[in-house]
Amino acid sequence: MRVGYARVSSADQNLARQVNQLNQANVDKLFQEKVSGKNTQRTQLNALLDFIRQDDEVFVLSLDRLGRNSEDLTRIIETIRQKGAVLNVLDLPSFEGVRDCNLKALLTNLVLEIQKYTAENERQKIHERQRQGIQVAKQRGVYKGRKPQYVADSDDPQKRLIYEQIVKLLQARAQGKRLPITEIARQTGVARNTVYHIQRQLINHQLLNN
Template sequence: MTKVGYARVSTREQNLDRQIDALNREHVSRIFAEKRSGKNTERPELHKMLDYIHDDDEVVVVALDRLGRSAADLTHIINTITQKGATLDILNLPSFKDVQDKNLRVMLTNLTMEIYKYIAQEEREAINERQAEGIAAARARGAYVGKKPQYVPDSPDRHNRYIYEQAVKMLTEPKPRPKTQIARTLGISRTTLYKISSSLT
């Protein structure tokens, strides 16, 4: 059996050290880590981890929301782990490792995960609802100006300016590569690349 860790934070400004330290305390053999939003389906390290695991491996994450944010996304990922013959250990959820009956242990683990998936989904929907209400109120006051694009030529973040410049360079080549390939190369979503592309016209 191999213990495999997965760590994720949502933005480049956030730090992975706390999660990685927690995974190392669990004596994982390999850690897949990335800085990607949980809403982003293009998470290369997650997909590498899912390709890497085999029968009897154990996937360890600090919290369930590190795997995904929506119930549907979490269900898909957990089912993939199960289909590969591996198990999942969520460090901030109750552990049933001391339960001797394997079937009972699996049932209790699955029940706990379903409850927490539901809670995570409810929290995400509540956050989205509060954001929508805040935007509506700001628009009513004439104070809403929208979210400033992250990848723009005058971004205060040097890395974001570099990504923008590289995207423009690749998009304006005589024979540009497919946008999906460009987005994957730069580590950004296709939606972000399409926004950069539309700003050039």
């Protein structure tokens, strides 16, 4: 079976382009969702990984639709392999004409490894350029820092909702409920640093007991 997966990062983005190209690839079943790649609770991706079987083919438009970093991608790709399925990335070279299944799998895996390395290397370069830019801005006295994404007055309804969920969980934690910061981060799909930042804000504004 040919199984497709489409993902965009936020509710206001459109899945139509991905869905259209996956339909052109003649997928038999399509999983799609609107959720950040940072979120470990990608419900439809997990459903796809549970659904696929031996000799199925998984189609995505680009590799970054599956994950945001090399570790995440490696885990997902390995799960697909263990299920006996094959991953096809539409914006990477195709080996449809290769009849030998073992050779086709070898070539596909080689391209995926190269792509993962290239993407991770580019992300590291971007982070380094950002770090250098921040350092220069601080030296000039013009660096104000990045505006937090998860705030009560966020322009993004989904981020406002997540913020409210984090606040409720932190309040429950402050009232004695055994709820580690790691668990709050897992339930809301954000980094632990984000939860700690919101916790510090609430404490500073005397809205939360330490």
